[in-house]
Amino acid sequence: MKYRSVFDIIGPVMIGPSSSHTAGAVRIGRVARHLFGAQPMEAAITLYGSFAETYQGHGTDVAIIAGLLDFEPNDPRLPDALELAQKEDLKISFIADKETETEHPNTVRIRLSDQQSDIEVVGVSIGGGKIEIIEVDGFNISLSGSNPALFILHQDKYGAVAEVASLIAKYEMNISYMEVSRKVKGSLALMVIQTDEEIGGKLAEEVGLLPNILHVAVLS
Amino acid sequence: MFQTVKELVELAEKDQKKISEIMIETEIETTGSNREAIFAKMSSNLDVMEDAVKRGISENIRSHSGLTGGDAKRLQAYLAEGQTLSGVAMLDAVSKAMATNEVNAAMGVICATPTAGSAGVVPGTLFGLCERLKPAPTRDQMVRFLFTAGAFGFVVANNASISGAAGGCQAEVGSATGMAAAAAVELAGGSPQQSAHAMAIALGNMLGLICDPVAGLVEVPCVKRNAVGASTALVAADMALAGIESRIPCDEVIEAMYRVGRMMPAAFRETAQGGLADTPRGRALKRQIFGHDGQKSVTKHP
Structure with a gap:
C-alpha cells in the first residue's frame, strides 16, 4: 500500500499552493541549512526542470529561502521569507537553469557559505511534499529528511x-x-x-x- | 484493515460502527499511536481548515499572480442579500471551499485534503453543513467527518490515484468530492452503505475531468473546480440519504476513474498543455505572469 496513514490523506498542514513546489522546497532549504549548521551569509540557488519553469508562481524561491531561515512548511512567515532574509543580511542569488537536464524535474542546487565554511547541497522534491537530498559537496547520497x-x-x-x-x-x-x-x-x-x-x-x-x-x- | 470500500462498509456493518470509527481503529493498528493522540492530531488539522475558511471569507485574499482571490468573500456578500438560486446552505459550502483554495493560492496555511490543489472541497462541505444542520454538529462529529473522508480517500489513493499528474483533476477534486459526499452522509446520520453510494454518485459524475491549470498554477480553474465539487458533494449526499443507489458499486467507480486516468493524454495531466491552459486567454495569462515568452530564464533577487 502506497499510503499507510489517514494523515497522508487528510494532511499535511502546509503553506500553499503546491505540496511539491512549495512544501517540498521548504524542506530542502531547511535540510541544507541544518547540514550547514547555522544561518549562512550567502546562498546561491540554482533551479532546474519544472522548478525552473514555474518557481515564481508556486513561490518555490520564497519557500527555499524560508527553509534556509529554518521555517517549517506550515510557518505563516513563509510568504515574507525574502524580506526577512534581507533584514538578516542573507545574500541570495537565484538562477533558473533550463538547459541542464536533471533526472527529476523538481531539482535544486543550493550553495551556502559564510566567512568560515561552505556547503553545496542538491535536493529533489519527489511529490506530495516528500523530498530527497541526492548530493552533498559532490558526494552522492540518499537522504529523505524524514528520519533523524x-x-x-x-x-x-x-x-x-x-x-x-x-x-x-x-x-x-x-x-x-x-x-x-x-x-x-x-x-x-x-x-x-x-x-x-x-x-x-x-x-x-x-x-x-x-x-x-x-x-x-x-x-x- | 480495509483495502476496498466494500471491506470498509462490511467492517462497519459487522460491528455496527461508523466509518470514522473503523478509520480510527485502523490508524491505531497500523501506526501504534493511541486514540487520543490520533484524535488530537485530526482536531488540529480541523483548526487549520477552520482558520483558512475564516480568512478566505473575511479578508481580502489575492494570489501572487493576481489570478485568484476575493470570490469567496464576494459569494458571502451575495448570500447575505438572501436571494439565491441554489440555496443558502449550498452556496455557503461553495464559498467556504473557494475560501480554502484562495488562501492556498495566496500562500496561506491549509491542510491538504487529499492534496493542496483539492484542499477546499472537504472543509467547504463540512463548514457549510455546520451552519445548516440542527442541532449544529459537535466538535467530535466534525473531527469524525474528517476520518470518514480520510477512509474513502485512503481507498482511492491506494487503489487508484489522488494525483492530478497521474490521473487528472478527477483524481484530485473528483476524489475530494467523493470523500466529502461520503462524510456528509455519516454526519447527517446515514448508513455506511449510503456513504458508499454517495461517494460512487459523486465520483461517477467527475469521471473524465482533466487537470489543465492555467500557467501551471494551482489557481485557474482549481479554485472553481473545488467550489462546484462541494456542491456536487452535497447533492450526491442528499441523493444517497433519500435512498438512491449507485448502480455501479463504489469500488468499480474508483477502478473506472483509475482506468480513465491511465488513458488520459499527458496534456490533460497537470502539464498546462491542454484544456483551459491552452486557450488563447490561458496562454496570454501565462505570458503576462512569466514574462514575454513564458520562459523567463534568469531572475536575480536583490
Whole structure:
C-alpha cells in the first residue's frame, strides 16, 4: 500500500499552493541549512526542470529561502521569507537553469557559505511534499529528511566508521540506515546515518571529538 | 484493515460502527499511536481548515499572480442579500471551499485534503453543513467527518490515484468530492452503505475531468473546480440519504476513474498543455505572469 496513514490523506498542514513546489522546497532549504549548521551569509540557488519553469508562481524561491531561515512548511512567515532574509543580511542569488537536464524535474542546487565554511547541497522534491537530498559537496547520497540523521564528513581511514558506530551503540540508539560515500579512496568520505531515535547534541559533540572527523551535522 | 470500500462498509456493518470509527481503529493498528493522540492530531488539522475558511471569507485574499482571490468573500456578500438560486446552505459550502483554495493560492496555511490543489472541497462541505444542520454538529462529529473522508480517500489513493499528474483533476477534486459526499452522509446520520453510494454518485459524475491549470498554477480553474465539487458533494449526499443507489458499486467507480486516468493524454495531466491552459486567454495569462515568452530564464533577487 502506497499510503499507510489517514494523515497522508487528510494532511499535511502546509503553506500553499503546491505540496511539491512549495512544501517540498521548504524542506530542502531547511535540510541544507541544518547540514550547514547555522544561518549562512550567502546562498546561491540554482533551479532546474519544472522548478525552473514555474518557481515564481508556486513561490518555490520564497519557500527555499524560508527553509534556509529554518521555517517549517506550515510557518505563516513563509510568504515574507525574502524580506526577512534581507533584514538578516542573507545574500541570495537565484538562477533558473533550463538547459541542464536533471533526472527529476523538481531539482535544486543550493550553495551556502559564510566567512568560515561552505556547503553545496542538491535536493529533489519527489511529490506530495516528500523530498530527497541526492548530493552533498559532490558526494552522492540518499537522504529523505524524514528520519533523524547524523551527517559526518571524515578522513577515509580504517576505524572511522566503527568508532562512530560504537558511540551510537553507547547511547543505546539503533541505526536504521547507513551509507558511506567517497570520491577517491583514502581521501575524504561522507557518512550518513539515520536512526530510529532523536539524536542529542551530546552524541554529536562526542562524534566531533573522534580522530579523523572533520564536520558533524545533525538533522532532527 | 480495509483495502476496498466494500471491506470498509462490511467492517462497519459487522460491528455496527461508523466509518470514522473503523478509520480510527485502523490508524491505531497500523501506526501504534493511541486514540487520543490520533484524535488530537485530526482536531488540529480541523483548526487549520477552520482558520483558512475564516480568512478566505473575511479578508481580502489575492494570489501572487493576481489570478485568484476575493470570490469567496464576494459569494458571502451575495448570500447575505438572501436571494439565491441554489440555496443558502449550498452556496455557503461553495464559498467556504473557494475560501480554502484562495488562501492556498495566496500562500496561506491549509491542510491538504487529499492534496493542496483539492484542499477546499472537504472543509467547504463540512463548514457549510455546520451552519445548516440542527442541532449544529459537535466538535467530535466534525473531527469524525474528517476520518470518514480520510477512509474513502485512503481507498482511492491506494487503489487508484489522488494525483492530478497521474490521473487528472478527477483524481484530485473528483476524489475530494467523493470523500466529502461520503462524510456528509455519516454526519447527517446515514448508513455506511449510503456513504458508499454517495461517494460512487459523486465520483461517477467527475469521471473524465482533466487537470489543465492555467500557467501551471494551482489557481485557474482549481479554485472553481473545488467550489462546484462541494456542491456536487452535497447533492450526491442528499441523493444517497433519500435512498438512491449507485448502480455501479463504489469500488468499480474508483477502478473506472483509475482506468480513465491511465488513458488520459499527458496534456490533460497537470502539464498546462491542454484544456483551459491552452486557450488563447490561458496562454496570454501565462505570458503576462512569466514574462514575454513564458520562459523567463534568469531572475536575480536583490
